[in-house]
């Protein structure tokens with residue numbers, strides 16, 4: 428009986444190890460994919476059509492452009 432228990436424990440642990448080893452790799456590659464296209468755009472709060480890849484001022488009203496984040500947080504929440 429003891430041997431069977433040991434075998435079962437060994438199998439369980441090796442399976443758990445495979446899972447544990449598999450998950451972080453997937454998470455890492457996922458993160459790399461997400462991080463790479465870190466495209467930040469700047470837009471005017473009054474003129475959403477004004478887009479710039481650099482901080483600056485709106486050509487229409489001269490207001491400072493604000494960072495426009497590409498709905499990244501929403502996607503992460505949906506995945507959870």
Ligand SMILES: [Zn+2]
Nearest residue numbers: 471474485488
């Ligand atoms: Zn503007």
